[in-house]
Amino acid sequence: MSLGLPSFPVTLLRQWREEDLEAFTEMNADPEVMRFFPRVLTAEESRVSLQRLREGIDQRGWGLWAVQVEGELAGFTGLAEPRFIAPFTPCVEIGWRLRRAFWGRGIAHAAALQAMNHAFDVLRLEELVSFTAAGNDRSRKLMERLGFTRDPQEDFLHPSLPEGHPLRLHVLYRKRRKEWVVETSTARESERLMERGLQSAASRAQSRER
Numbered sequence: 001m002s003l004g005l006p007s008f009p010v011t012l013l014r015q016w017r018e019e020d021l022e023a024f025t026e027m028n029a030d031p032e033v034m035r036f037f038p039r040v041l042t043a044e045e046s047r048v049s050l051q052r053l054r055e056g057i058d059q060r061g062w063g064l065w066a067v068q069v070e071g072e073l074a075g076f077t078g079l080a081e082p083r084f085i086a087p088f089t090p091c092v093e094i095g096w097r098l099r100r101a102f103w104g105r106g107i108a109h110a111a112a113l114q115a116m117n118h119a120f121d122v123l124r125l126e127e128l129v130s131f132t133a134a135g136n137d138r139s140r141k142l143m144e145r146l147g148f149t150r151d152p153q154e155d156f157l158h159p160s161l162p163e164g165h166p167l168r169l170h171v172l173y174r175k176r177r178k179e180w181v182v183e184t185s186t187a188r189e190s191e192r193l194m195e196r197g198l199q200s201a202a203s204r205a206q207s208r209e210r
């Protein structure tokens with residue numbers, strides 16, 4: 001029986017597997033997916049990248065995880081330490097990239113919540129950052145929906161891109177652990193209240209039936 005509630009695709013973060021390579025390579029070669037990166041990746045670059053992602057998770061226990069939906073590789077989401085130097089580094093960033101067929105379904109959002117849970121509740125990080133090219137509205141919308149906030153004074157020119165490059169201007173968003181703690185405890189409290197409300201409605205209905 002359908003209760004008329006919205007249904008969410010089950011989104012799993014997991015370690016990478018050899019069989020992910022084909023879908024991963026196809027995603028990194030899609031110009032629309034890579035629109036806000038300097039260029040698409042070759043098959044060899046994707047092979048090396050998948051290997052690095054896997055080793056990173058093996059070594060640290062966390063990283064940019066494979067996102068699996070309905071048995072398929074949807075892309076990746078997770079945590080990384082930027083290798084370049086900027087006023088906000090060293091830090092841990094949250095990042096995402098999905099195959100186009102998996103956009104517009106809330107999958108990146110669901111995957112990011114799991115990654116944030118790991119960052120704040122397991123690793124107990126004080127803060128996460130997220131950044132992207134200024135024109136990447138989809139990614140910025142996701143950051144904002146996750147409660148990340150931007151101070152325009154922290155906008156920066158990406159040090160890996162040459163002067164005059166159209167993607168050089170980046171925006172920086174931050175989210176602090178204490179904000180996450182407040183949000184998740186409020187969500188848990190409203191779930192408890194809802195459960196209690198449902199239980200008392202059920203017991204009222206039962207006593208009416210008696």
Ligand SMILES: CC(C)(COP(=O)(O)OP(=O)(O)OC[C@H]1O[C@@H](n2cnc3c(N)ncnc32)[C@H](O)[C@@H]1OP(=O)(O)O)[C@@H](O)C(=O)NCCC(=O)NCCS
Pocket residue numbers: 006007008032033034036075095096097098099102103104105106107108109110131132133136138139142145
């Ligand atoms: C950035 C990216 C991951 C965002 O993906 P996305 O699917 O738009 O993100 P979300 O998971 O937040 O989904 C939001 C969309 O799903 C819809 N949606 C459907 N069901 C939903 C649900 N249950 N919960 C939330 N949103 C839902 C929303 O309405 C929204 O739709 P819209 O695009 O029409 O506004 C994706 O566009 C991407 O991979 N881009 C290329 C790579 C990239 O640029 N990465 C970032 C570099 S920093």
